[in-house]
Amino acid sequence: MKRWIALAVTLILGCVLTGCGSSRILPVRREINEIEMVRALGLDQGSENAGNIRITASIDKLGGTTESETSSKGEGGGGGGGTGNVVVMSREAATVANGMNEMQFGVDYTIFWGHMGFIIFGEDAAREGIAKYIDALARNNELRLNSNVFVAEGISAEELMNKTKESDSVLADQLQALITSAEALSTGAPVDLLGLVNMLDNPSTAGVVPILALEEEDGKPVVVIKGYGVIKDDKLVDTIETPDSYGVAILRNRMNEHIVEVELEDGNRVALELLESACKVRPVFEGEELREIVFEVHFTTNVTEIQSQVEFTEDLLSELAKLQSDQVKGQLEELIGRAQDLKADFLGAGQALEAQHPLRWRKMKDDWNETFGAIPIRVEIESKVNRTYNIREPNGEGR
Structure with missing residues (x-):
């Protein structure tokens, strides 16, 4: 019986599928x-x-x-x-x-x-x-x-x-x-x-x-x-x-490559290549009330250029890390301020809140735009200058 059913199905499919141009089952064939x-x-x-x-x-x-x-x-x-x-x-x-x-x-x-x-x-x-x-x-x-x-x-x-x-x-x-x-x-x-x-x-x-x-x-x-x-x-x-769009990439974990430029005390500039970054959104609750949102940003950079004759020391690397942290933090705070003025959460805070606290999110989601515009938001930055590409002393005279 199964053999006859298989034969019948084969014959039917052969008749229906023959000729792509006239079939209504398959897409019409075109050159x-x-x-x-x-x-x-x-x-x-x-x-x-x-x-x-x-x-x-x-x-x-x-x-x-x-x-x-x-x-x-x-x-x-x-x-x-x-x-x-x-x-x-x-x-x-x-x-x-x-x-x-x-x-x-x-x-x-x-x-x-x-x-x-x-x-x-x-x-x-x-x-x-x-x-x-x-x-x-x-x-x-x-x-x-x-x-x-x-x-x-x-x-x-x-x-x-x-x-x-x-x-x-x-x-x-x-x-x-x-x-x-x-x-x-x-x-x-x-x-x-x-x-x-x-x-x-x-x-x-x-x-x-x-x-x-x-x-x-x-x-x-x-x-x-x-x-x-x-x-x-x-x-x-x-x-x-651009360049404000870099902040969107950092906060939404879409950062691939970026040059951070900072200025030393002597007026010379340093270019640092941002290679790795990660952002975590941390909602802070007090009981059932959302008190604030914290964006925790971690990133590392490599020195790609320095317009100065100073020697790289641990103190200088620490100074560069602070300068780049302050600059990125300022850019992110300005971007977050714009988002709050618009009452438009395009930075992923609501998505993180939904993933971490789904039951609380259900109570908040209908009024989230208003909440986002008013809630205190803080940025925490931790950065590190990872490499100088094995060049501890800059090129040029006056080293």
Whole structure:
């Protein structure tokens, strides 16, 4: 009997799965030169009707041509242009889903969204609220949940994507390089679509998203990451630019590499490379009442440069450790003060409280933003200068 059942199942599957092009079970088979591959997506407020959404796509033109190559404006509010094999086109609609569908008009071949790795919100859209843009992206099974999310500073996503067409490299390639360097230098940790959805699902705390800005290089616009945008209640409420963004990396344990510069009594400067750091959040309770929050930060550095002829001694190393501790502590206290002024916990205090005291957190989470803005917060720093790279005496005359 089992043999007959196995044979029947085999015959049924053979009939159903034969021919990828006509099967409704498997994805439709398409040749690579029959698709238009979207690499980046921009989301803005509508310009034609209030409440509309304007969608901009950066498309790798693998196969045919698009209307935007010959027309500055197209059906459905679209338009754009491109150089080489990249085309930027826009559509406006009442919903994101409809706007994505309307992208298909004006192209020769099928638009493919599965290779899209970058989502850019214009600043106005981010300040209005990003929740209404996210739902369609999260539900679309063709899109990647690990697509990186950015907010454009002082510009719409459409304008940023159109201006970067004049660059020598493709926008998507620029963004990938920026993510790698920003993460390595701790100026802006990446946030993906899934992380953004989780951020919006937790209204008790705030979050951060990397900020993009346009700068000129050799007369051409280039994209740079300038730090973080603070997202609270699904809206952009502030920006934390470099070098303040290093503090976010330290407090959220995302620090990879950073140079701390301190000044000696003789006016010369010392560069110390921060290689290891760890931050622990310690809530302090008195009974059931939260009295204060302590950020305990530990980090070590190596001396990478000293603009002085003094010899390294234990006293000098102790002085350097104190100088770097004072500097980092001042930066962190200023950053925490900004977060408290915004009543936006993007520093992970609420997450630590939830992990360490889940029962107490349940009673506090609904009013956490107000509590965070008023609770005393203290920073404790412990640092050490670990290495001088075996050079005890600086180079130069007058040693």
